[in-house]
Amino acid sequence: MSTSRVDGQWFREEDSSWAGYSVSLKIEEILFQGKSDFQDILVFKSTSFGVVLVLNGIIQCTERDERTYQEMIAHLPLNSHPNPQKVLVIGGGDGGVVREALKYKSVSSVVLCEIDQKVIDVCRKFLPSMASCLDDERVTIHVGDGIAYVKDHPGEFDVIITDAPDPIGMAEGLYQKAFYQDMKNALKSDGIMCCQGETTWFDLPLIKRMLKDCRSIFPRVAYAVGNTPTYVGGQMGYMLCSSDPKAKLVQPLRQYSDAELIKMNMQYYSPEIHVASFVLPFFIKKNLQEVLDT
C-alpha cells in the first residue's frame, strides 16, 4: 500500500512493497492533482527529471528517464519478432510504449487498451512527448479493461505488451495465470508478449511465480533487467514469452547502427543492450534459473 506524499517541496514515494526504501523527487510545480474513477492521479514538474506522472502514489514515468523503460518493454519483444504487424498495448495510457511500437515500418496497427480515459487526457496535456503519438493513424484507442479485451480477440496479435502498474488493487488481475493464458490465446501462433517484470530487489518471489506460470503456458520464457533511476532499486525487469518454440528471445533479429539508433531517438535500447539485458546478476540468476529457459 502506498503512503507516498507531497512533503514540502518533495514528492516522496513510499509503498509497503518496498518498505524502508524511498525515491524522492523535488517538485518545481504541481501541474495536476485529481481522482479518476480508478485512481489518484498526480502530475508535477520536477526540478531535475522533467514532468512526472504518479498513479496511486507510485511514479509511472518521468520525462528524463521514461525511454529507458518504454524502449525496453517495446523493443525487446518487437525486435524478437520476425514481422510484427498488429500490436496490442495494455495499460500505458501515457502513450510511451505505443510511440516505440510505431518506430517499426512493419507495424500496421497498434491498439492501446487503457482502462482510464483520464490518464490519456492528462498525458496528452502534460506529457506530449509520449502521448502525441496517439494521434497517429495506425493507433486505435480502446478505453476499457485489458483482461476482457484479450479474451475477446483470439489469435489477433503479433505482439502484446502489458505496461501495467504494480500488482496492487485493480492491476492484480494482470499478474494472474489466467491472464497469461488469455494473452497467449490472443496472440498468433508465433506471437510474443512482454510484461513489466517488477524489481528483483523487492519482488523476487512474485517474479518467480510469474515466470513459473508463464513457463506452463508458453514454450519460451526469458527475463531481462534494465536501469531506470526513478523506479525503486533503480531497476526494472521485463518478462518475455513466445508462442514459437524456436524463438530466440535473447538475440535481436535486427541490427541497427548508431546512426540509425540516433534517428530512432533511442535513449537506452540497442541490439547490444538487448543481448546484455538477459545476462542476470548472479543473485537473480541463482534464484530464477529453475524457471527460465537454459
Added chain:
Amino acid sequence: MSTSRVDGQWFREEDSSWAGYSVSLKIEEILFQGKSDFQDILVFKSTSFGVVLVLNGIIQCTERDERTYQEMIAHLPLNSHPNPQKVLVIGGGDGGVVREALKYKSVSSVVLCEIDQKVIDVCRKFLPSMASCLDDERVTIHVGDGIAYVKDHPGEFDVIITDAPDPIGMAEGLYQKAFYQDMKNALKSDGIMCCQGETTWFDLPLIKRMLKDCRSIFPRVAYAVGNTPTYVGGQMGYMLCSSDPKAKLVQPLRQYSDAELIKMNMQYYSPEIHVASFVLPFFIKKNLQEVLDT
C-alpha cells in the same frame, strides 16, 4: 554539497551533485554518529537494507547490497589480470574490497591505504561482514593519504583499486590526472587499476573527463556499469585501465561455475556479468565512445 539528514525515522540523502533526486532509507536504530578528523560518520541499522555506513551525508554501503559494488570494483580488474599477487586498495576502510581481493589464491598481499582510522574502527565494530577480513595475515593496513602512498611505491602493484567517495572535498585529488599518472607509476608494467566511476545519470561530464585523462596515460581504458539500489540512480560506473596494451579488459580471464560462484559468496558478479557490464546503454555509449577503446 550534501544536505542529507536524519528526518524523523528516515535518513534522506541529498546532495547538490544530484539535486532534486534522493534515495531514503528508514532507520531502525542509530548505531554511531560522530566526527573524525576528516568527516562526519553515521552508522545506522535500516529497516530493510541492514547496517548502513554514511560518510559526510553520502551512503557508502549497506549490508544488503554492498556486494554489488565491492564485487564489481574488485573482480573486474582482478579477473582481467593474468596473475594478480600484490593489490593496493585506496580508501575502502570498510574492508569490502579487500575481502573480495582475498578470494584470489594468487593474491599474496593486499595493502589497504585508508586515510581515516575512525572509518576502519567503526566498520570493524558495526560491519564485521566487510571489515573482519582486515585481520587476514595477507592484509597490511596503512592509515594515510592514498595520493602520497602511490607516489612512494613505484612499480609495486599488480592491481590498484580506488574505492573513493565522490570527488568532493578531500577526495577531489583522487579524480585528478596527476593521481592517475602516479597510479600508473605504482603499477607493474602489466598492472591494472579500477576506480569508482560515478553515475552516468548525474556525472557524465566528469566521467568523460576522467576517461579522457586516463586515455592519455594508459593504453587500455574501459568503462562498465552495474546496479546498486542505494546509490543514486541505482547505478554505479567502474573505470578500468591497463598498462598492458594487449589487455582485454572486457573479457574475464577466469570462468567460474555457478557452484564456484556460490562458494565464493558472490551476490552480483559472474564472468557473464563481467562481459555484459561493459555493454553500455545507448545514451552512455553515444556520450563516451570518443574517449573509450573501440
